[in-house]
Amino acid sequence: MTPPVDYRSFLGAASEPIVLPYFGGTRVEAADRRLRVGAPVEPGWWRFRVEGRRAIVLEPAEPIDLADRPAVRGHHAAGWLFASGREVHRIALPPAEEPAPLARITGRVWHSGDLLLESIDFEDEAEEAARRALEEGQGIGAVRGVPPSLRAAFGFAVAEAAGRALDIPISPREAGGRVQELAEGGRPAADAFLRALAEERRRYQAELRYQEVRARARPRTGRPEDRADAALEAAGARMINCRRLGGGNIEVRFQLDGERFVSVVNGDTLQVMDAGICLAGADRVLTLDSLPSVIREAERTDQLNITRR
Numbered sequence: 001m002t003p004p005v006d007y008r009s010f011l012g013a014a015s016e017p018i019v020l021p022y023f024g025g026t027r028v029e030a031a032d033r034r035l036r037v038g039a040p041v042e043p044g045w046w047r048f049r050v051e052g053r054r055a056i057v058l059e060p061a062e063p064i065d066l067a068d069r070p071a072v073r074g075h076h077a078a079g080w081l082f083a084s085g086r087e088v089h090r091i092a093l094p095p096a097e098e099p100a101p102l103a104r105i106t107g108r109v110w111h112s113g114d115l116l117l118e119s120i121d122f123e124d125e126a127e128e129a130a131r132r133a134l135e136e137g138q139g140i141g142a143v144r145g146v147p148p149s150l151r152a153a154f155g156f157a158v159a160e161a162a163g164r165a166l167d168i169p170i171s172p173r174e175a176g177g178r179v180q181e182l183a184e185g186g187r188p189a190a191d192a193f194l195r196a197l198a199e200e201r202r203r204y205q206a207e208l209r210y211q212e213v214r215a216r217a218r219p220r221t222g223r224p225e226d227r228a229d230a231a232l233e234a235a236g237a238r239m240i241n242c243r244r245l246g247g248g249n250i251e252v253r254f255q256l257d258g259e260r261f262v263s264v265v266n267g268d269t270l271q272v273m274d275a276g277i278c279l280a281g282a283d284r285v286l287t288l289d290s291l292p293s294v295i296r297e298a299e300r301t302d303q304l305n306i307t308r309r
Contacts, residue, residue, distance in 0.1 A: 017047045017048060017049050017050075017058055018030060018047070018048055018050060019045060019046070019047050019048075019061040019062075019063075019064050020045070020046065020048055020055070021043075021044070021045055021046075021063070021092070021093060021110060021114070021116060022037065022040075022041065022043055022044060022045075022046050022057075023043050023092050023093070023112065023114050023238070023255075024040070024043045024238070024240050024255070025037075025040070025229075025238045025239055025240055025255075026040070026229055026239065027233075027238070028048065028055050029110065029111045029112035030050075030111065031111055033053075035048070035050065035053055035054060035055035036053060036054050036055065037054075037055050037057065038051075038054050038055065038056045038057065039056075039057060041057050043092075043093055044060060044093060045060065045061045045062065045063050045064075045093070046058070046059070046060060046061055047059050047060075047061040063116075066108040066110075066116060066118055067108075069108040069109055069110060069111075069116075070108065070109045071106055071107070071108055071109075071118070072089060072106070072107045072108070072109060072115060073104075073105070073106045073107075073121070073149075074087075074104075074105065074107075074149035074153070075102055075103065075104055075105065075127070075147075075149045075150045075152075075153035075154075076091075076099040076100070076101065076102065076103045076104075076105045076153065077101060077102060077153040077154070077156045077157040077160065077172075078101075078156065078157065078160045079091050080153075080156070080172050080258070081105055081107050081115060081117075082149045082150075082152040082153040082156070082172075083149055084148045084149055084152065085148040085149075085151065085152045085179065085180060086152075086177070088152070088156075088172045088173075088258070089107060089109075089115040089258055090114075090115065090258030090259070091107065091115055091116070091117050092110070092114035092115055092116055092258075093116060093117075095117040097120065099117070099120050100131070101131060101134060101157055102127050102130050102131050102134065102150060102153055102154060102157060103120055103121075103123065103127070104120070104121040104122065104123050104127060104150075105117060105118075105119065105120050105121060106118045106119045106121055114258075115258070124145070125145070126143065126144075126145045126146050126147070126150055127150065129143045130143060130146065130150055130154050133154070133186070134154060134157055134158060134161070137158075137186055137187035138186045138187075139158075139183060139184045139185050139186035139189070140154055140183055140184070140186075141183075141184045151179070151180060151183045152179045152180070152183070154179075154182075154183045155175065155178070155179030155180060155181070155182035155183035156170075156172050156175050156179050156182070158182050158183070158186055158187060158189075158190045159175050159179075159182050159190045159193065159194065161187075161190075162187055162190035162191050162194055163190075163194055166191065166194055166195070166198075168194045168195075168197065168198045169306075169309055170194060170197070171259055171306060172259075173257075173259045173299050173304050173306075174197065174304050174305060174306060175193075176299060176302040176304065177302045178193060178302065181193075197305060200278060200305055201278065201305060201307050204278045204305070204307055224242070224244070224250050224267035224268070225242045225250070227267075227270060228242050228250065228252045228265065228270060228288055229242070231270055231287070231288045231289045232252070232254050232288065232292070234289065235288075235289060235290075235291070235292040235293065236256070236292060237254045237255065237256040237292045238254060238255045238256075239252060239253070239254045240253040240254055240255055240260065241253050244267065245264065248266060248267050248268060249264050249265065249266055249267060249273055250264070250265060250266075250267045251263070251264050252264075252265060252288065256292050256295055256296070257296070257299075259306075260309075261276050261277070261295065261306065261308075262276045262308040262309060263275050263276040263288065263291060263308070264276075264308075265287070265288050269287065270287045270288040270289065271286075271287050272286040272287060272288060272291055274307075274308065275291060275294070276306065276307055276308035277295060277298060277304060277305060277306055277307060278303075278305040278307060279294070
């Protein structure tokens with residue numbers, strides 16, 4: 001008589017641990033599927049054991065070879081890779097060696113769309129001249145041979161340095177199409193832009209009132225955290241974390257196209273109470289499902305102003 005097959009042993013042997021980058025949130029992306037993380041850990045490279053649709057964290061791991069992933073080349077500024085005047089990617093995981101400001105770098109796009117830094121590349125005179133101008137607060141209008149990616153990285157680097165000095169945070173998505181103007185004008189242009197941005201934020205916060213309103217959307221089933229996670233995933237965003245507030249509201253931190261946002265929504269309906277960006281008082285006509293598309297439109301039209309961080 002043939003002995004019974006131990007299918008548990010067979011499946012266990014067939015499921016070899018895999019090394020993947022974890023960027024935060026509830027899921028991790030492999031080449032052929034998306035897996036739910038059993039117990040979230042710090043972002044980084046980890047070895048996982050796959051059990052069905054779940055990824056169980058085993059131990060930290062060294063990065064794998066990324067040569068088969070699409071390459072993106074450009075210039076570095078404050079944790080971002082500027083590939084052109086408009087194309088910008090957040091470096092998803094902190095590299096072992098942080099690139100210098102305006103360094104020429106190469107990244108690789110993971111299956112999830114996140115960018116991983118691959119190398120710090122050789123520079124020429126344009127990078128050195130731009131770095132000197134950045135240190136002196138000058139523009140680079142007179143510097144020759146500056147490619148669009150370096151000009152955009154310089155424009156944001158000037159704004160980011162001015163923002164630190166003025167205590168006015170700024171992101172590449174907010175700088176948007178103004179990076180060329182900032183690159184030409186240097187620190188004076190950045191100071192003026194940031195003060196105008198801060199004034200707009202102050203006007204917005206003065207108009208916004210945190211209070212309960214009658215829900216316009218139908219209550220949803222399940223835990224608020226799971227509802228928010230599912231809504232953001234369907235909209236192409238990644239929930240980083242979620243915490244409950246008073247009055248039935250939840251605060252949701254999520255990432256969209258490399259930028260991080262913080263919004264307050266009703267836990268039952270996901271109606272937006274505070275979008276975390278300037279919407280001229282129109283927050284509560286939205287739900288969390290539609291908010292990512294509104295953010296993308298604001299970015300496309302250079303209207304993005306982040307009010308919560």
